[in-house]
Amino acid sequence: MAAKKKVKIFKNLWNKYRLSIFNEENYEEVWQLRLSRMNVIVFFGGFSILLIALVSVLIAFTPLREFIPGYPDSQTRKGYVKNALKVDSLERVVAQWQRYYEDINILLNGGEPLTGRQTAIDTVKPTAKVELSPSEEDSLLRMQIESDEMFNLSVGSSTTKKSNIPFFIPPVKGIITNKYNPSKNHYGVDLVAGPNEGVLAIAKGTVILSTWSLETGYTIAIQHEEGFLSVYKHNSKLLKRQGEFVNSGDVIAIIGNSGELTTGPHLHFELWHHGATVDPAKYIKF
Incomplete structure (x- = not known):
């Protein structure tokens, strides 16, 4: 049906x-x-x-x-x-800044930065050492030029044109208790000053690090012109933040005794040039 x-x-x-x-x-x-x-x-x-x-x-x-x-x-x-x-460009910039800050942290801990390191250097054969002894004519010409330029105070001289080193002031008014000695992993100078002494910026620049670590305590670092970097460790207080611009002589911190590596109230001051540590006493009259 x-x-x-x-x-x-x-x-x-x-x-x-x-x-x-x-x-x-x-x-x-x-x-x-x-x-x-x-x-x-x-x-x-x-x-x-x-x-x-x-x-x-x-x-x-x-x-x-x-x-x-x-x-x-x-x-x-x-x-x-x-x-x-x-976004792709920002990711590359962030990665570059990340590597840059990693290098800064390595520098502050006394290590060697990784950025720009070339692994192929060890494979290059060293060139033969060439010793060039000056001739008698060259020595006489050098003596003559040095005697002519000894009392030359011209601002436009070639020496001043080649020298682009900024003028640095002492970070604190004190005495050096421990000198620069890279062989003992001491990449700066220790300065002892009065209690609650203000730490000054040695030159104008930008604060790239303002932090606290277990070893160095309150630490601040300033990037200056011509590839110079100044580092101030073991402070009791930081007065500037990361990213701020400071002028020469600005108070950036208060001297102190923070961190495990300190042996008493003092300022551990380091000076770097193009990623390499240098003796601050050669650039600053303490």
Whole structure:
């Protein structure tokens, strides 16, 4: 019975019907249409498929898609690309600054920086040592030039032009109790001054480190011109923050006795030039 009922329903889809339109006044037939249920299904189904295809084409190949909520327009997509490039550049800059601060921390702990280190140096064969002894004419010419330039105080001399070393002032008014001795891993000088003495910036520059560590206590470092870096350790208090600009003579810290490596109230002062430690006494008159 169920099978016969399904067959009957399927046959009914093909039964013909007539749709007529009559004039209400004289009942004259104006328009008629013969159709079946299957014709109606096919017509509306085809019309729906055509409408969906047309709308899809309009959205895919015309600017109308930009009016759809949530769909990015051309300017937004350009912004996405621009922001992606900026993020990539910022990642490289952050990585460079990260390596830079790692080198600073290594320098403050008495190590050797990793940035710029070349591993191929050891494989290069050392060149033969050449000893050049000055001739008699060269020695006479050197003596003559030195005697002529001995009392030359001209500011525009070649010596002053080649010398780009900034003028440094002493960080504190005190005496040196421990001199610069890199053979014993002492890469600076220890200065003893009065209690609560203010520590001064030796020259203008930017504070690149202002922190506390277990070994060196309150430590501050300033980047100066011409590749110089000054480091002040074992302070009792820091008065400048990282990123601040300081002038020569500005009070940046208070002398103290912080950190495990200290032996008493003093300032451990270091001076670096292009990543290499130098004797501060050769640049500053304490």
